[in-house]
Amino acid sequence: MSSPLMLRLLSASVVAANRAGRVIREVLKSGELSVVDKGGNDPQTEADRKAQRCILSTLSTRFPEINLHGEETLEPSEEDQQLTEMGESGDVLKEACPQIYDGLRERDFIVWVDPLDGTSEFTQGFIEHVTVLIGIAVGGKAVAGVIHQPFVSAPDNTMGRTIWGLVGLGVRGANLITNPPTAGTLRVVVTRSHYTEAVEKTVKAINPTEYLKEGGCGNKVLMVLEGTAEAYIFPSRGTKRWDTCAGDGIVRAAGGVFTDIHGNDILYDCAKDKAANRTGLLVTMDTELHKNIISKIPQSVKDEFEN
Numbered sequence: 515m516s517s518p519l520m521l522r523l524l525s526a527s528v529v530a531a532n533r534a535g536r537v538i539r540e541v542l543k544s545g546e547l548s549v550v551d552k553g554g555n556d557p558q559t560e561a562d563r564k565a566q567r568c569i570l571s572t573l574s575t576r577f578p579e580i581n582l583h584g585e586e587t588l589e590p591s592e593e594d595q596q597l598t599e600m601g602e603s604g605d606v607l608k609e610a611c612p613q614i615y616d617g618l619r620e621r622d623f624i625v626w627v628d629p630l631d632g633t634s635e636f637t638q639g640f641i642e643h644v645t646v647l648i649g650i651a652v653g654g655k656a657v658a659g660v661i662h663q664p665f666v667s668a669p670d671n672t673m674g675r676t677i678w679g680l681v682g683l684g685v686r687g688a689n690l691i692t693n694p695p696t697a698g699t700l701r702v703v704v705t706r707s708h709y710t711e712a713v714e715k716t717v718k719a720i721n722p723t724e725y726l727k728e729g730g731c732g733n734k735v736l737m738v739l740e741g742t743a744e745a746y747i748f749p750s751r752g753t754k755r756w757d758t759c760a761g762d763g764i765v766r767a768a769g770g771v772f773t774d775i776h777g778n779d780i781l782y783d784c785a786k787d788k789a790a791n792r793t794g795l796l797v798t799m800d801t802e803l804h805k806n807i808i809s810k811i812p813q814s815v816k817d818e819f820e821n
């Protein structure tokens with residue numbers, strides 16, 4: 515009998531993310547990034563375009579009725595078929611699917627794809643900040659995700675590392691935190707390339723023991739997931755649903771908290787032109803810490819990022 519749709523979709527997402535990672539490495543090696551400025555510190559390269567073609571053509575060929583949103587706006591191309599990945603992930607398909615996903619049909623899923631997160635960093639040579647993001651939502655909620663790091667080694671020393679998670683099953687491929695951080699430690703990770711006054715004001719009010727500036731939403735989520743930071747905060751309208759859905763699904767699968775700066779869940783059943791996360795982001799693995807940080811965010815910042 516074939517696997518449940520949830521696992522088949524996750525399996526296809528894992529192989530598509532891995533292939534997209536290979537495509538991104540090839541484009542970088544070719545030296546032909548062909549950068550297009552989408553406006554306002556928001557570049558797009560040939561790697562973003564090709565990686566999106568790979569993921570969207572893979573998922574739409576295999577699951578024609580799922581709702582699929584990719585960051586880049588692209589016309590269909592002859593390349594699409596060549597970039598379609600028909601393999602499976604044995605690591606996903608060997609798992610038992612939680613029963614909560616029984617009976618779902620393709621049209622019940624919304625998938626948000628960021629083919630290359632951290633493009634500014636990619637063009638500037640900070641390649642280890644780059645991730646490929648595929649987020650899966652059901653009923654508006656993020657339930658699963660894949661984050662692939664094209665320029666970080668896998669445990670078997672091959673290039674490219676993939677982390678995936680499913681709510682009800684857990685997370686695979688990550689070095690999850692096993693011990694809580696030393697009492698009093700609070701490392702907060704923030705944006706490297708979209709720093710604003712609101713970010714500055716918020717970090718000051720939280721008064722962390724350390725604050726780290728890193729590129730990419732996927733990269734910062736992984737830092738919190740794996741315990742190199744206790745919190746990721748971004749009081750800004752800059753991220754979109756494709757930046758957050760994968761990390762949201764994975765953090766939830768690991769028992770963490772992924773919300774806006776008011777503590778509200780992010781809903782993923784919106785149209786692509788309404789994809790901005792207008793009320794900011796706050797990600798922690800610890801519920802108490804999450805509440806504590808929300809209580810410290812200045813009211814003026816909360817007011818600025820109201821719905």
Ligand code: AMP
Pocket residue numbers: 554555556631632633704705706707708709728729730731750751752753754757
């Ligand atoms: P960052 O944390 O600055 O690396 O941003 C994480 C993701 O959100 C990346 O995909 C950025 O391109 C996007 N992003 C954040 N802020 C903005 C902004 N002001 N304008 C456009 N994209 C942004």
Ligand code: MG
Pocket residue numbers: 628630631632731756757
């Ligand atoms: Mg992005």
Ligand code: MG
Pocket residue numbers: 562585628629630631632633
């Ligand atoms: Mg992107």
